[in-house]
Amino acid sequence: MGTGYFLHHARFPVEVPDITLLDLNPHCLDAASSRIARHRPTRVRANVLEPWPVGGPFSSIGLCYLLHCLPGAMADKAVLLDHARAALSDDGRIFGATILQGDAPRSGAARALMEIYNKKGVFSNRGDTEDGLKAALTARFAQVSVEMRGCVAVFTASGRPI
Ligand SMILES: C[S@@+](CC[C@H](N)C(=O)[O-])C[C@H]1O[C@@H](n2cnc3c(N)ncnc32)[C@H](O)[C@@H]1O
Structure with a gap:
């Protein structure tokens, strides 16, 4: 969830968005929930790699700059996509x-900065590849889009695979 910057600047398609913030770090939850206090968000402290103790179903679930922080191979950390899918409405979308x-x-x-971050444990993305990300998404969703902007993959996914 980080600082809530993107939610603070986002435009929503409804007047009163129902927002749940989920993060393992209580300081990030504090920062983000203060920043978007006007939306009265629900706070959930949880590990995304374990089943999510959230309500829902949600029409939209944001996973920005999260996967590269999570430990393990892409196939292992992608378990968070199973938890996201369980919390998503049938016509919902993750991004x-x-x-x-x-x-x-x-x-x-x-390369140098990423190596430092991986050594410090801030990042854990040595084995993360575009093919691995696409495989993790297409195994769980019917419609998948992955666009590369430099070394950043921007993705959306929706629908149940047949
Ligand atoms: C790089 S920040 C990105 C924040 C925000 N999504 C953004 O784009 O600005 C990564 C966030 O993921 C959270 N995080 C890392 N590992 C997590 C885990 N296992 N479960 C839940 N949150 C986690 C961190 O506490 C941090 O707030």
Whole structure:
């Protein structure tokens, strides 16, 4: 959930959006919920890699800049997509962004910084690739879009696979 920056600046298709913030870090929940206090968000402290203790179903679930922070191989961390799908309405959509390695174009500076972050445990994306992300999404959703912007994958996914 981070700081709530994107939710603060987002435009919503309804006058009173029903927003649930989920994060493992209580300081991030504090920061984000204060920033968007006008929307009276629900706060949930939880690990996305375990079943989500949330209401729902939600029409939209944002997963921005989360996957590259999670430990494990893409196939393991993708369990969060199972939990997201369980919380999503039938016509709902997940969206997000994540920083990849593999063949994703990375400048020398990006490579160096990513290596430092991986060593410190801030990132855990040494094995994260575009193919791995697409495989994790298409195994769980019928419609999947992954667009690369540099080494950042911007994705959306919806629908149940047949
Ligand atoms: C890089 S921030 C991104 C925040 C926000 N989505 C954004 O785009 O600005 C990653 C967030 O994921 C949270 N996080 C990391 N691992 C988590 C986990 N296992 N379960 C729940 N939240 C987690 C962190 O506390 C942090 O708020």
